[in-house]
Amino acid sequence: MTEYKPGLEGIPATRSSISFLDGKKGILAYRGYRIEELAEQSTFEETAYLLLRGELPSAAQLERFDQELRQTRRVKYNVREIMKFMPLTGHPMEMLIVTVAMLGMFYPEPYLSGGSEEDQAYMDAMSLRIIARMATLVSMWEQMRRGNDPFLPRDDLSYAGNFLYMMNGRDPDPLFTRIMDACLVLHAEHEINASTFSAMVTASTLANPNQVISAAIGTLAGPLHGAANQRVVEMLKDIGSPDKVEDWLDKRLVAKQVIWGMGHREYKVKDPRAIILEKFMDQVADQKSGEIGELFATARALESACADRLGPKGVYPNVDFYSGILYSQMGIPLDQFTPIFAVSRAAGWMAHWQEQIQANRIFRPTQVYVGAAQRAYVPVDQR
Ligand code: COA
Numbered sequence: 443m444t445e446y447k448p449g450l451e452g453i454p455a456t457r458s459s460i461s462f463l464d465g466k467k468g469i470l471a472y473r474g475y476r477i478e479e480l481a482e483q484s485t486f487e488e489t490a491y492l493l494l495r496g497e498l499p500s501a502a503q504l505e506r507f508d509q510e511l512r513q514t515r516r517v518k519y520n521v522r523e524i525m526k527f528m529p530l531t532g533h534p535m536e537m538l539i540v541t542v543a544m545l546g547m548f549y550p551e552p553y554l555s556g557g558s559e560e561d562q563a564y565m566d567a568m569s570l571r572i573i574a575r576m577a578t579l580v581s582m583w584e585q586m587r588r589g590n591d592p593f594l595p596r597d598d599l600s601y602a603g604n605f606l607y608m609m610n611g612r613d614p615d616p617l618f619t620r621i622m623d624a625c626l627v628l629h630a631e632h633e634i635n636a637s638t639f640s641a642m643v644t645a646s647t648l649a650n651p652n653q654v655i656s657a658a659i660g661t662l663a664g665p666l667h668g669a670a671n672q673r674v675v676e677m678l679k680d681i682g683s684p685d686k687v688e689d690w691l692d693k694r695l696v697a698k699q700v701i702w703g704m705g706h707r708e709y710k711v712k713d714p715r716a717i718i719l720e721k722f723m724d725q726v727a728d729q730k731s732g733e734i735g736e737l738f739a740t741a742r743a744l745e746s747a748c749a750d751r752l753g754p755k756g757v758y759p760n761v762d763f764y765s766g767i768l769y770s771q772m773g774i775p776l777d778q779f780t781p782i783f784a785v786s787r788a789a790g791w792m793a794h795w796q797e798q799i800q801a802n803r804i805f806r807p808t809q810v811y812v813g814a815a816q817r818a819y820v821p822v823d824q825r
Contacts, residue, residue, distance in 0.1 A: 446810045451707065455805075456642065460493060460793050461633045465708035470509050470715065473497070481718050486601045486626035487511060492787040493631050494569055494796065507570075508600075514574035515595035515604065518548060522582065522592065529585045534580060534781045535663040539656050541579045542572065545665035546652025554648050554799055556769040561799060568651040569792035576785040578600065581608030584778060602626055605785070610773060618772045621722050625765060628715045629783050633792030634709075637661040637668065643805045645798040659784050660792045665702070668787075671762040671779040674700035675737065675770060683736060691747050702746055705765030710756030719764040726771045734771045741767060 447453055459784045462471045469475045475493050480489055487508045491499045499507060521541065528537055549568070554561050582592035585608070593608045602623035606614035614622075632638070640661035644654045662668035694701065706713060723738055745759055752758075766779045774782070 444808060444810060449707070452482065453576075455634050455639060456632065456798070457471075458794070458797060459496065459763045460790065460797060461631045462709055463633050465706070465710055468709060468711040468714045468717075470632070474575045477628060477714060478718060481624045481627050486623050486628055486630065486786070486789075489627045489630050490573055493789050493793040494566075510570055511601060512595075512604075513576045513596045514571055515543070515578050515597075517575055517578055517582070519757070521545065521579075522586075525583065525586060533663070533782070534583055534777055535659060535669070537583050537780055538576075538579060539659045539663075541583075542576070542659060543652050544648050545572070545575060546656075549652075551650040561768040562582055565651070565792075565796045567800065571798065572651060572655055572792060573788050577605040578608065580778065580785055581605055584609050584775070585611070597715070605771065608750045609778075615772075617725070621726070621768060622772065624718070624722065625768065625782070627784040628718060628761065629765075629786035631787070631793065635667065636664075638791060638794050642794055642798045645795045646802055646805045648799075648802070651795055654795050655788060655791055658787070659825040662787065663780060663781065664786055666700075668762075668780045670702050670760070671766040671769075671783060672776050674741075674762055674778070675766040675776055678737045678740045681740050681744065684739045687740060687743040688745050691744065691751065693781070695751060701744070701748060701752070701757075703760055703766075704752060706760045709758065709760065712758040713760040715761040715764075716759040716763050719761070719768060720759075722768055723764050734767065736749045737767050737770065 460473065462474070463469065472480060472489065473496055475484075475492070475498075480492075484492075488499060488504055490511075491504060491507045519729070521544065524544065525541060528540065549571070552560060552564055554564070578595055585592040590611075593611055596604050596607055598625065599607055599614065600619065603614045603619045606619060606622055634642075637658040641654050641658035644657040645651075649657075665673050681687055691701070725735075741764065745763070748757070748759075765783075766776070769779050769782060770776070
């Protein structure tokens, strides 16, 4: 009998050259470049190019890619018209699943054959379109649910700057733009996590890229994956203050409930992305005390209280532990944290979509059957 591993733990699902992760040493690299360097020196635009094409762009290549992204941000007016009929109380992740799938209806798809030149041109064009428009959809929805007309994208701003502008309707703050850009870089790719696997499985059927990304967004929406960033801030608010952490944590662990933003299938040390985000937190926490300062202090107290109790199991802060506090500082509502994750991860998903198509075989795992032995059908009047 084939050995069954719950959650497919440790089972390779593909051969990939997109990112490398060493969970014992806390190393994450995209195409060979450590994320610490990328967060410090790169931009989301350049990182997206790197993930999609495999190499860092030359200055001219980057300029062209950046311009193409800027020129592709707008969506057709009928997308906005359709969005007007969506329930304003719905979660933005649901809006995103629907609108990303809907964008596919505007672009008749060629049949992918797997690896031809036409395939590559189509994959390049669709990757650009989806990455460019994800932030537009999220920020349009933010304005629409506040009862406002959405802002048109601004071509003079970077991806991160334009996103903050469309979310808030103000010229973006330079420090927040820098931090948002780094957040987008840090969330862009993470090898074969649940949503990327979902994208690969959907891609392997030769479904179109909008269907691929829509499936991945649905997978990211779960709290054990992308939605943990929203749960973390809700949890910190629920705790209230640093002095309440110890009691709260003990009760929570006795009740066998998870601590949001802690633990990871692959990392057995602190997630390197959490280390970078925490440093950004240091920069902004000085600027504002009040609620954000309290959230940050509570998070730090919780991290140190968890070190004794969960550290021995290899459970440490993951990427979601500090990201939500940063987004709160930028004035972004709680339920938009996971959509920001999706905006960024679209770059990694598209890279995996391309990689899957270039060497495709449909996913079709097996199972260990544990059901009833074969038996005769009993007509309903004899049961
Ligand atoms: N809070 C409390 N205990 C946790 C925990 C958490 N956040 N994460 C893991 N553990 C415990 C598990 O219950 C298990 O305990 P046991 O050995 O006594 O049964 C042990 O630590 C090992 O867990 P592990 O096998 O590493 O977890 P997993 O791979 O099945 O699950 C997650 C990984 C991410 C789903 C899990 O850590 C979790 O639910 N985290 C909270 C949600 C979250 O932040 N998700 C975002 C991930 S980026």
